[in-house]
Amino acid sequence: MKNWKKYAFASASVVALAAGLAACGNLSGNSKKAADSASGEKTVIKMYQIGDKPDNLDELLENANKIIGEKVGAKLDIQYLGWGDYDKKMSVITSSGENYDIAFASNYVVNAQKGAYADLTDLYKKEGAELYKALDPAYIKGNSINGKIYAVPVAANVASSQNFAFNGTLLAKYGIDISGVTSYETLEPVLKQIKEKAPDVVPFAVTKNFIPSDNFDYPVPNGLPFVIDLEGDTTKIVNRYEVPRFKEHLKTLHKFYEAGYIPKDVATSDTSFDLQQNTWFVREETVGPADYGNSLLSRVANKDIQIKPITNFIKKNQTTQVANFVISNNSKNKEKSMEVLNLLNTNPELLNGLVYGPEGKNWEKIPGKENRVKVLDGYKGNTHMGGWNTGNNWILYINENVTDQQIEDSKKQLAEAKESPALGFIFNTDNVKSEISAISNTMQQFDTAINTGTVDPDKAIPELMEKLKSEGAYDKVLNEMQKQYDEFLKNKKS
Numbered sequence: 024m025k026n027w028k029k030y031a032f033a034s035a036s037v038v039a040l041a042a043g044l045a046a047c048g049n050l051s052g053n054s055k056k057a058a059d060s061a062s063g064e065k066t067v068i069k070m071y072q073i074g075d076k077p078d079n080l081d082e083l084l085e086n087a088n089k090i091i092g093e094k095v096g097a098k099l100d101i102q103y104l105g106w107g108d109y110d111k112k113m114s115v116i117t118s119s120g121e122n123y124d125i126a127f128a129s130n131y132v133v134n135a136q137k138g139a140y141a142d143l144t145d146l147y148k149k150e151g152a153e154l155y156k157a158l159d160p161a162y163i164k165g166n167s168i169n170g171k172i173y174a175v176p177v178a179a180n181v182a183s184s185q186n187f188a189f190n191g192t193l194l195a196k197y198g199i200d201i202s203g204v205t206s207y208e209t210l211e212p213v214l215k216q217i218k219e220k221a222p223d224v225v226p227f228a229v230t231k232n233f234i235p236s237d238n239f240d241y242p243v244p245n246g247l248p249f250v251i252d253l254e255g256d257t258t259k260i261v262n263r264y265e266v267p268r269f270k271e272h273l274k275t276l277h278k279f280y281e282a283g284y285i286p287k288d289v290a291t292s293d294t295s296f297d298l299q300q301n302t303w304f305v306r307e308e309t310v311g312p313a314d315y316g317n318s319l320l321s322r323v324a325n326k327d328i329q330i331k332p333i334t335n336f337i338k339k340n341q342t343t344q345v346a347n348f349v350i351s352n353n354s355k356n357k358e359k360s361m362e363v364l365n366l367l368n369t370n371p372e373l374l375n376g377l378v379y380g381p382e383g384k385n386w387e388k389i390p391g392k393e394n395r396v397k398v399l400d401g402y403k404g405n406t407h408m409g410g411w412n413t414g415n416n417w418i419l420y421i422n423e424n425v426t427d428q429q430i431e432d433s434k435k436q437l438a439e440a441k442e443s444p445a446l447g448f449i450f451n452t453d454n455v456k457s458e459i460s461a462i463s464n465t466m467q468q469f470d471t472a473i474n475t476g477t478v479d480p481d482k483a484i485p486e487l488m489e490k491l492k493s494e495g496a497y498d499k500v501l502n503e504m505q506k507q508y509d510e511f512l513k514n515k516k517s
Contacts, residue, residue: 064096065088065092066096066098066359067100068097068098068099068125069102069123069124069125070101070126070348071101071103071104071116071126071127072101072102072126072127072408073103073104073109074103074105074409075103075405076103077380077406077408078404078405079380080101083376083380083407083408084100087099087373090370091363091366091373095362096359097356097362097363099363109127113129117134122351122354122355123353124350124354124360125354126348127346127412128140128347131166131174131347131349132449133452135168135173135349136451140173140350140351141350141351141354142171142172143173143174143175144171147172147361149358150358150361152365154364154365157368157369158176158178159178161182161343161442161446162343164343164442164446165342166347167449173349174348175348175350175364176346176348177346177347177348177368177412177414178415178417179313179345179346179415179416180309180311180312180345181311181338181437181440182337182338182440184311184332184335184336184337185334186307186310186333187204187210187306187307188305188307188320188328188329188330189201189304189329189330189331190301190303190304190305191321191326191328193301194327197217199213199216199217199220204331205333206333207276207333208271208272210227211278213304214279214282214284217304218282218283224301224304225285225286225296225302225303225304226279226284226285226305227279227284227285227304228302228303228304229276229289230294231291231293231471231475233289233307233474233475235272235474236307236334237263237268237272237334238253238254238335239251239252239266240337240339240341240443240444243450246470247459247466248263248264249261249262249263249500249504250262251508253335253337253443253444254268257443258444258509260504262491264473264484270480270484273476273480273484274481276475277476278476279476280475280477285476289475289477298320298323298324299323299326308330310330310332311336312433312434312436312437313417313433315421315425315429315432317329318424319410321424322398336436336440337442337443338442338443340445340447340448340449343446345411346412348364367414367415368414368415369415369418371419374418375418377407377408378409378410379402379407379419379420380401380406380407381406384399384401385399385402386399386420388420394420394421395422396420396421397422398422398423444512447511448507448508450507451507457496458495458496461494461496462491462496462497465494
């Protein structure tokens with residue numbers, strides 16, 4: 024892709040130049056930061072974060088701001104917005120023009136195209152140079168829009184796979200063998216066993232937002248059915264409901280539903296399944312190299328979780344946009360905000376103090392083992408931040424439950440992960456916004472029931488496709504998407 028190569032080369036040149044001028048440039052910068060710190064005049068950076076606020080947020084920020092104040096002369100103020108409310112509240116904040124500085128991105132592509140987020144391309148060349156060097160190039164490709172980048176992605180699972188995650192406690196208790204599980208179809212025998220042996224346990228913990236996993240790339244992650252089949256012709260955009268193996272998955276899920284392996288109210292229920300409880304037998308989880316196999320899930324669940332991959336490790340737009348931080352276009356502290364994000368993603372002491380929590384209470388270093396830590400009882404509470412949506416996972420300390428083999432496997436997975444042909448393809452919806460809304464409305468009438476196995480796909484899919492294709496919107500969006508994708512692939516080769 025021309026724009027990417029040009030941008031990468033230009034940025035690399037700037038980084039090299041910055042290194043050569045370090046002695047000169049840093050003298051005045053460090054003096055300014057030191058003066059700010061000594062005078063107590065620190066720029067307050069307001070950040071919106073998604074999720075549940077840690078119970079000890081004040082303590083976490085107090086420790087973090089000692090480092091941030093000393094290094095960049097700023098003070099971080101993090102305000103949490105709940106999981107279910109985040110998109111709605113950030114939409115209001117964005118449309119009102121509120122003057123915040125940093126936020127966990129909501130609808131990244133759409134809001135970047137609207138001008139809600141600051142263009143960070145030049146900031147990456149100076150305030151974010153160290154951060155930029157640490158990023159896999161796929162992150163820049165996947166987050167670039169018209170040759171510009173508006174995000175600071177959390178470096179973690181630039182490639183990931185979907186996995187069945189089994190409750191190890193129940194596997195051991197009932198002696199269930201999962202060695203033969205590789206797909207939805209081969210999952211059926213073990214679901215039958217747990218249903219017979221533990222009737223009060225939900226065999227397959229599916230929720231209403233569930234979509235069966237496959238080796239697809241989604242060019243528009245907004246509920247539309249269009250995919251690029253990574254096992255088929257990767258130059259074509261198709262409807263997932265017309266891919267034969269996907270339809271087989273849906274038939275299997277319907278069998279699960281009929282057999283009682285999936286909750287009967289799955290299509291309407293807001294029930295969630297706590298990872299730490301034994302109310303479920305198997306669920307789906309996204310796992311990548313930074314999770315070190317099953318070690319992260321096991322630590323979070325506080326019990327053994329066994330995983331079985333069902334898709335390939337692929338670098339896609341979705342994997343590069345999992346956790347993006349953005350700087351508001353209305354921010355009066357854009358440079359300082361990038362300095363804070365740069366520090367958060369490059370300073371191990373700062374990041375680990377947030378993700379693991381207070382040293383001595385939540386964790387302790389293991390003597391004689393570099394970067395290895397043991398979590399203490401304090402870690403089990405709501406006393407730390409999540410690694411996936413805070414900062415660069417590759418500078419996090421490694422928990423003692425991670426084996427040397429898992430570390431080697433992680434390196435191998437990362438080295439061998441391939442890029443999707445569509446990595447970097449950003450669909451411009453300007454010409455088909457009303458048509459997309461029409462398709463989305465139709466999808467909402469059918470897709471939840473189909474995806475969760477609630478209805479017979481042999482009957483429901485033809486009804487869905489007939490309704491979609493009877494509307495001019497469907498063909499118009501598909502043709503426009505294919506046209507833009509063809510142009511993207513053409514420019515990528517040239």
